[in-house]
Amino acid sequence: MNTGYSIIPTALPAWLTDTLFTHQQLMEASKFKNAGVGRGKQYLKNEFVRTDAISWITGETKAGKAWLSWVADLQVYLNRRLFLGLFSFESHFAHYSPGDYYKRHYDAFKGESNRVLSLIVYFNSNWLASDGGELVLYQDQYDQTGIKVVPLMGTIVAFLSEEFPHEVLAANRDRYSIAGWFRLNTSMTDRVDPPR
Numbered sequence: 024m025n026t027g028y029s030i031i032p033t034a035l036p037a038w039l040t041d042t043l044f045t046h047q048q049l050m051e052a053s054k055f056k057n058a059g060v061g062r063g064k065q066y067l068k069n070e071f072v073r074t075d076a077i078s079w080i081t082g083e084t085k086a087g088k089a090w091l092s093w094v095a096d097l098q099v100y101l102n103r104r105l106f107l108g109l110f111s112f113e114s115h116f117a118h119y120s121p122g123d124y125y126k127r128h129y130d131a132f133k134g135e136s137n138r139v140l141s142l143i144v145y146f147n148s149n150w151l152a153s154d155g156g157e158l159v160l161y162q163d164q165y166d167q168t169g170i171k172v173v174p175l176m177g178t179i180v181a182f183l184s185e186e187f188p189h190e191v192l193a194a195n196r197d198r199y200s201i202a203g204w205f206r207l208n209t210s211m212t213d214r215v216d217p218p219r
């Protein structure tokens with residue numbers, strides 16, 4: 024990752040991809056049922072910036088545990104190989120309904136947050152170019168072209184949170200993912216976390 028980012032198709036182990044995908048689908052189905060009307064998910068307040076619905080992963084479920092355990096191994100590996108000093112991790116499932124988006128943003132601002140590395144995985148089969156919904160990763164604040172990432176099942180994207188502005192383009196179909204962030208030790212900074 025000497026470029027500061029990494030995009031790896033079908034990189035998440037298949038069993039873990041299956042476990043997480045199934046879990047997210049069951050969660051969506053049960054929420055839909057319980058909510059009756061509406062999508063019954065946690066909404067983010069700033070609809071101007073993002074419109075997806077999220078659910079934080081706590082590790083209370085089997086799928087959540089499996090994910091956090093895989094991430095913990097990755098964290099050890101990244102710290103050994105890249106000396107990133109990653110200390111903790113937070114993540115959520117995200118569901119972008121057709122038309123949902125997340126406008127261009129940074130996951131962290133220099134000196135204002137302890138989020139260092141963003142990690143995203145996708146759970147969408149047979150994604151077509153016409154489905155839209157790409158992640159666009161920009162090289163820096165001036166880049167207007169970016170690199171488009173198709174949110175295909177098992178693809179992993181990682182990038183330095185303070186370095187790469189990015190956005191999620193609106194899709195024509197449901198788009199499922201997990202987004203997470205490795206953090207530095209909080210005791211090293213008393214800054215307020217970025218808004219969720």
Ligand SMILES: O=C(O)CCC(=O)C(=O)O
Pocket residue numbers: 117125130143157158189190191200202
């Ligand atoms: O789902 C994606 O491709 C990116 C999501 C994102 O940028 C975020 O949740 O901060």
Ligand SMILES: [Fe+2]
Pocket residue numbers: 128129130189
């Ligand atoms: Fe982001």
